[in-house]
Structures are given as C-alpha cells and as structure tokens.
Amino acid sequence: MAVKSVIEAVREGMFEEMCRDPDVFLLGEDVGPRGGVFLASQGFYEEFGRDRIIDTPLAEASIVGIALGAAYKGMRPIAEIQFSDFIWPAANQLIGEAGRVCYGTNGNLSVPLVVRVPYGGGIRGGLFHSQNVESYFFHTPGLKVVAPSTPFDAKGLLKSAIRDNNPVVFVEHKKTYRMVRGEVPDDDYVLPLGVADVKRAGSGVTVVSYGLMVHYCLEAAEALSGEGVDVEVVDLRTLKPLDVDTILDSVRKTGRVLIVHEDNITGGVGAEVAARIASGAFDYLDAPIGRLCGPDVPTMPFASSLEEAYMPSTESIASELRNLAAY
Amino acid sequence: MARVSRAPSTETALPTKHKQLGLSDDEILGIYNKLVLIRAIEERIWALNRQGKVPIAASSQGHEAAQLGSLTAAQKDGSCFLFPYYRDVALKIAVGLEPEQVMRSFMGKVGDPYSGGRQFPFQGADLPHKIIQISNVVSAGVTQATGYALAGKLKHEETVVLCYFGEGGSSQGEVHEAMNFAGVHNLPIVYICENNRYAISVPQNRQMAVGNVADRAESYGFRGVVVDGMDFFASLQATSDAILHARSQGPILLEMKVERFMPHTTDDDDRRYRPSNEVETARQQDPVLTIADYLKVHGILTDEQLDSMRNEAQEKVDEATDSAEAAPPPDASTIHDHLFAS
Ligand SMILES: Cc1ncc(C[n+]2csc(CCOP(=O)(O)OP(=O)(O)O)c2C)c(N)n1
Numbered sequence: 001m002a003v004k005s006v007i008e009a010v011r012e013g014m015f016e017e018m019c020r021d022p023d024v025f026l027l028g029e030d031v032g033p034r035g036g037v038f039l040a041s042q043g044f045y046e047e048f049g050r051d052r053i054i055d056t057p058l059a060e061a062s063i064v065g066i067a068l069g070a071a072y073k074g075m076r077p078i079a080e081i082q083f084s085d086f087i088w089p090a091a092n093q094l095i096g097e098a099g100r101v102c103y104g105t106n107g108n109l110s111v112p113l114v115v116r117v118p119y120g121g122g123i124r125g126g127l128f129h130s131q132n133v134e135s136y137f138f139h140t141p142g143l144k145v146v147a148p149s150t151p152f153d154a155k156g157l158l159k160s161a162i163r164d165n166n167p168v169v170f171v172e173h174k175k176t177y178r179m180v181r182g183e184v185p186d187d188d189y190v191l192p193l194g195v196a197d198v199k200r201a202g203s204g205v206t207v208v209s210y211g212l213m214v215h216y217c218l219e220a221a222e223a224l225s226g227e228g229v230d231v232e233v234v235d236l237r238t239l240k241p242l243d244v245d246t247i248l249d250s251v252r253k254t255g256r257v258l259i260v261h262e263d264n265i266t267g268g269v270g271a272e273v274a275a276r277i278a279s280g281a282f283d284y285l286d287a288p289i290g291r292l293c294g295p296d297v298p299t300m301p302f303a304s305s306l307e308e309a310y311m312p313s314t315e316s317i318a319s320e321l322r323n324l325a326a327y
Numbered sequence: 328m329a330r331v332s333r334a335p336s337t338e339t340a341l342p343t344k345h346k347q348l349g350l351s352d353d354e355i356l357g358i359y360n361k362l363v364l365i366r367a368i369e370e371r372i373w374a375l376n377r378q379g380k381v382p383i384a385a386s387s388q389g390h391e392a393a394q395l396g397s398l399t400a401a402q403k404d405g406s407c408f409l410f411p412y413y414r415d416v417a418l419k420i421a422v423g424l425e426p427e428q429v430m431r432s433f434m435g436k437v438g439d440p441y442s443g444g445r446q447f448p449f450q451g452a453d454l455p456h457k458i459i460q461i462s463n464v465v466s467a468g469v470t471q472a473t474g475y476a477l478a479g480k481l482k483h484e485e486t487v488v489l490c491y492f493g494e495g496g497s498s499q500g501e502v503h504e505a506m507n508f509a510g511v512h513n514l515p516i517v518y519i520c521e522n523n524r525y526a527i528s529v530p531q532n533r534q535m536a537v538g539n540v541a542d543r544a545e546s547y548g549f550r551g552v553v554v555d556g557m558d559f560f561a562s563l564q565a566t567s568d569a570i571l572h573a574r575s576q577g578p579i580l581l582e583m584k585v586e587r588f589m590p591h592t593t594d595d596d597d598r599r600y601r602p603s604n605e606v607e608t609a610r611q612q613d614p615v616l617t618i619a620d621y622l623k624v625h626g627i628l629t630d631e632q633l634d635s636m637r638n639e640a641q642e643k644v645d646e647a648t649d650s651a652e653a654a655p656p657p658d659a660s661t662i663h664d665h666l667f668a669s
Contacts, residue, residue, distance in 0.1 A: 033600045034528035057498035057534045058465055058526045086464055089499065124382035124435075126447045128463040297666055301657075302382070303435035303444030309659035 004184045007177040009151035010040050013158035014078060018048055024162060027054040028063055028080030037082055038118055038177055064090035064115060068098055071113040076162055084119035084133040098167040099142030110165045120173040120212055120262060122311050126302030132263035137169040138239050144168045144193055145239040149214035151182045153237055156191030173212040180215060196243035202232035205325050206250040208273055209260040210236040213312060217260055220318035229325040239269050247273060248280045255286035256324045260312055265293035287327035292320045344560050349403060352627050359618050360636055362391055365417045366615050367640040368426055371648060372433050376593040381433045383447060387416035389588035390521050392614040394418035396562025397519055404570045406485040408457045410472035412492050419449050422456035426643050430651030437657050444657045466492050466499035473505040476516040487573045488516040495526025497540045510547035513577035517569045521556060523587035528600035541582035549578045556583025557612040
C-alpha cells in the first residue's frame with residue numbers, strides 16, 4: 001500500500017472507474033487540460049480525450065442538468081462543481097429534480113449520477129469559497145450524501161458512489177485534499193455507502209463527526225488520553241443514508257456524546273444525529289448531548305481572526321469533551 | 328450582428344484624441360498617473376501573496392483600458408451606478424480608494440472598505456463610490472444590477488447601471504434571464520462584458536459557439552457593440568455613447584475585447600493551458616505603455632515626469648503596505664455583527 005493524499009485518492013478512484021466502465025464520464029469547469037482547479041483530473045484529458053472529459057461553459061445549472069439527462073440514458077456522469085459555493089445555480093436540478101426522478105417515475109427511471117463538490121473552510125476562502133453545503137442536500141429525500149475524511153475512505157466511497165444507481169452528492173473537504181495523507185490499497189476496492197467508521201475506539205465519551213473535523217476530533221482524543229478520558233471517534237463517512245446503528249452502539253457504550261461539525265449549527269447534520277440519539281439511546285445517556293458546530297453566520301469570514309473564531313478547533317473540541325467527561 | 332466601435336483614428340484625431348472625448352491634458356495625465364499607481368499596487372499585491380501576506384488576488388492587468396475607459400465615462404456622466412465583477416480591480420481602485428484601503432482589503436484587515444474583512448478583497452459594497460458587488464459567484468450580480476436599474480426607472484431617476492462580467496460569466500443562465508428582462512422593460516443598463524477569451528483555463532471556443540458575446544444582444548431586442556478594450560479612448564467613447572443610449576432608449580451590451588496578462592488568480596498556473604508566447608504578444612498592447620506613448624507624442628508627458636510618477640507610486644505603495652500590515656484584523660467578537668439589519 002502506498003501513502004497518498006485525499007486528492008490523489010479521489011483522482012485514482014475516478015480514474016479506475018473511468019477505465020472500468022466506458023459509461024463513466026466527467027464534466028465540469030476547467031476539468032480538461034487544466035486538470036481541475038484542485039487537479040483532481042490531472043492527466044485525464046490526455047488519457048480519455050475530450051468526449052469523456054468535458055470542459056463545460058461556466059454554468060452550473062447546465063452541468064448538473066446535462067449530467068442528469070445523460071444519466072437517464074444509462075451513462076454514469078461525474079459532475080464536478082468547482083467549489084461548493086457555486087452549486088446554487090444547480091440547486092434546482094439537484095434538489096428540485098434529481099432527488100425526485102426515481103420516486104416520481106415510480107421507479108421507472110434511475111439516476112446514476114455523482115456530483116463531486118469540494119467544500120469547507122479553514123483555507124482563507126471567505127464567504128464564497130468556504131461554504132458547507134451538505135445539510136441542504138442532507139435534507140433532500142432521494143439524494144445520498146457522502147463526506148469522506150481520509151484518502152482510503154475517499155477512494156473506496158467514490159468508487160461506490162459512481163457504481164450506485166442514485167444521485168450522490170460527494171463532498172470533499174478542500175483542506176483535507178493535501179493535508180491528510182494515508183495508506184490506500186492499489187487494488188480495486190469499494191466501501192459501502194451508509195456505513196460509519198469508528199476511527200478510534202474508546203469507552204468514556206463518543207464524538208461523532210465527518211470530514212476535516214474528524215481529524216481535529218482524533219487530535220483532541222489523543223490529547224485527552226493523557227488525562228484519562230477515553231474518547232471514541234465515530235466518522236459518519238456517509239451522511240445519508242445515516243448509519244444510526246453505529247452511532248447508537250457507541251453512545252450506549254459511553255453514555256456521553258459530542259457532535260462536531262463545521263457547518264452551521266442550526267439545522268445541520270448534527271441536529272438530526274442528536275435527535276436520533278435522543279430517541280434511540282435516551283436511557284443510556286449520562287450527560288446532555290453536546291454539539292460543537294459552526295456558528296449561525298453565513299460561512300467563515302475572510303479575515304484570519306474571524307475565520308479562527310468560526311472554526312471548531314482541536315482545542316475547543318478537547319475542552320467540550322473534557323466538560324462532557326466531567327459532567 | 329454586433330457593430331464595431333472604434334475611437335476616432337489617430338490621423339483624423341491628431342493631436343487631441345482625448346480632447347475630442349472631453350478630457351483636458353491634465354485630466355488624461357491624471358488618469359494615466361492613476362494607472363501607474365494601480366499597476367504598482369497590483370504588482371505588490373501579487374508579491375505579497377507569494378510572501379503569504381495576501382491569501383488570494385485576481386489581477387486586472389490587461390483589462391485596465393476597458394475598466395478605466397468605462398469608469399471615466401461613468402464619472403463624466405455623474406449619474407451611474409456600478410456592479411463590477413472580481414476582475415475590476417483597476418476600476419475599484421480608480422473610483423477613489425486610498426492605497427492603504429486597498430491593501431487592508433487584500434489583507435483582510437479592519438478598514439477594508441468593502442466588507443470589513445469578511446470577504447475576499449473588494450467583495451461587498453463601496454457605497455460612497457456607488458459600487459455593489461456582493462459575491463464571487465460568477466454572474467450572480469447580473470440579475471441584481473438589472474433590478475437596480477428597474478428601481479431607478481420606477482423612481483424616475485437618471486441613474487444608469489453599468490454591469491460588468493467576463494465572457495465566461497456570460498454563459499450563466501441568469502445572464503440570459505437578466506438581459507431578457509431588461510429588454511422587455513427597456514431598462515437603463517449597460518452590460519459590459521470584458522472578454523479575455525478565457526474562463527480560467529477554458530478557451531472561448533469551448534464556452535460558446537459564437538465569435539462575439541455582443542451578438543446575443545439582438546435576441547433580447549437591444550444592441551450589442553464590440554469594442555477594442557485594449558484602447559482606453561475606444562472604451563471611453565463606447566461607454567459614453569452607451570450611457571446616453573441606456574438612459575434614453577434602454578439596455579445595450581458592450582463587449583470589450585481585452586487580454587488577461589496574469590494567471591486567473593494567484594492560485595492559478597496558466598502554463599498548464601496557455602501557449603507560452605501569448606501573453607508576451609498581448610503585452611505589446613499594455614495600456615501602461617500605449618497611453619504613455621500617446622502622452623509623449625502629444626507632449627503631455629516627459630520621460631522625467633514618468634520616472635517621478637513611478638517613484639511616487641512605489642513610495643505610496645510602500646507606505647500603504649506597511650500601515651496595512653500593521654493594522655489589526657477585525658476583533659473576533661464581531662463575528663455575529665450585522666447578520667441582520669437593525
Ligand atoms: C458560479 C461560479 N462558478 C464558478 C466559479 C469559479 N470561477 C471563478 S472565476 C471563473 C472564470 C470566469 O471567467 P470569466 O467570466 O471569463 O472572467 P475572467 O476571470 O476571465 O475575467 C470561474 C470558473 C465562480 N466563482 N462562480
């Protein structure tokens with residue numbers, strides 16, 4: 001196994017699926033000779049040619065709408081939205097249409113579509129290059145939402161998403177792209193959608209998270225181990241379908257839980273997780289369910305001071321965990 | 328088909344192209360002085376990015392003639408409101424920002440006139456200079472600009488809106504929706520497309536099957552004009568005409584053909600997709616050179632004056648950089664401020 005970055009894992013996952021299945025093709029802004037602004041498709045244009053690697057006009061509604069149409073005909077498009085912040089012109093096609101196709105045709109049509117979405121902050125992206133968009137799609141029936149945190153998960157989940165017969169919004173945290181590295185098997189493997197992963201086993205407090213924040217949670221857990229607090233870190237990996245069983249199993253074991261995400265707290269994924277825990281593991285709780293999330297402002301501002309104030313950090317997570325453990 | 332607008336040719340206009348356009352020697356010299364300062368600021372910003380002091384920047388280098396020409400027309404008119412886009416750096420400085428305000432905006436410091444450090448440089452609003460640009464979402468401002476023009480009309484004001492976007496941005500569905508609406512309601516708006524033939528890496532022939540964005544205007548019931556956006560005077564002339572047209576007859580689309588001298592932003596590496604000599608060739612039309620030549624030919628600028636202009640610009644940029652660097656970022660406790668209006 002070789003050590004790779006998240007962006008390399010994404011690239012490999014797409015590349016292998018494109019080799020495996022001629023129905024897979026990629027469309028988006030600058031995905032061609034430029035190789036994507038994050039270089040997710042570096043070298044693809046040369047390998048697969050311009051019929052399968054389509055540099056689109058700058059128009060997201062058409063990127064998703066056209067991908068959707070091609071999916072009706074059995075192709076497996078991967079639509080790249082350059083930054084999550086620019087997905088809104090495509091909201092109608094994605095939220096309004098894609099999630100309703102299978103249901104609305106009584107199962108006669110399916111949508112094997114992946115929309116890849118670099119998202120998230122901590123990179124001085126300001127209000128329009130940092131957004132957490134996942135909860136809008138999380139709320140939408142008929143869409144699956146995947147949010148990997150490691151290279152291993154990114155590749156295995158992306159390959160599953162491409163093979164899935166449903167519209168999958170695959171959000172990739174930009175800050176993890178080059179920051180997070182890990183072992184990735186060279187052979188063909190897939191990871192099932194809808195299965196969370198216990199990234200660190202522990203018995204004292206559960207922390208549930210996804211994406212970049214998983215790494216901050218792991219660091220916080222490590223820091224607390226010296227203080228005798230044994231933290232279990234549950235990485236959701238797939239936001240939808242949500243793996244409620246893994247969450248409840250962990251909470252039943254520890255009796256204390258903190259939910260961490262970068263997205264705004266109100267109506268975020270954590271609200272749903274908290275509700276599921278409250279109804280599924282109430283008798284096991286030794287402390288109120290905690291949430292440490294982005295504040296309710298429109299994304300982290302550009303200034304370093306304000307961005308820092310927005311983002312949950314290893315320190316703020318550790319401090320919340322400490323409080324929960326002592327409750 | 329779009330019409331082609333050119334400035335009066337040099338032969339017939341000699342020696343006073345600028346005077347024909349209503350600019351005195353002092354005024355054209357002042358505009359050039361600003362251009363020299365703007366170039367110095369932009370070059371410093373790029374360098375500051377490489378030093379890790381400015382997280383991101385887009386540059387207007389190559390677009391300045393179009394931006395300053397159209398701005399000069401707007402300023403001469405006096406009743407224009409601007410909806411620029413992120414590449415309109417020269418325009419946004421030239422309206423009257425101090426170099427230090429510029430630097431504070433690029434560094435995300437207190438005193439950023441656009442967003443107080445909440446947004447990317449120069450995103451937000453500079454209302455004292457009649458500018459709104461809420462976001463980086465390409466072309467999201469185009470329908471908004473159209474709504475602003477509608478409001479001006481409903482209020483029986485003289486306001487003409489100038490709305491800027493790139494040719495890449497012209498592909499957005501909302502641009503079609505905006506222009507269609509403006510055509511139906513005969514709104515006082517000038518759409519200005521700065522066409523540098525690239526949307527980041529995507530060349531024009533992968534963005535559209537037509538040669539001119541201006542050709543689309545006809546389908547909305549108004550006129551489209553192709554302008555040589557490397558020519559300050561042509562840009563000024565075309566925009567002055569367009570403003571009068573918009574006020575009396577309704578919308579018009581100007582397509583300013585320009586060059587992008589720099590990579591898309593400080594994050595981009597254009598060697599991946601651009602022929603190596605393309606920029607070099609384009610730089611022969613650099614307005615910083617061509618306007619200087621013009622001024623010298625007409626005895627308005629000497630080499631000595633040019634030298635001292637450049638030195639003065641460097642001094643201003645040095646000072647602005649130092650004080651912006653020393654300025655604090657906004658206090659973390661302000662993160663919740665202004666979520667709603669009071
Ligand atoms: C809706 C949206 N999609 C994508 C982007 C990313 N992006 C920023 S600028 C740009 C290219 C714009 O090209 P053009 O409109 O021609 O303007 P130029 O930068 O060449 O001046 C892209 C794709 C964005 N900011 N907004």
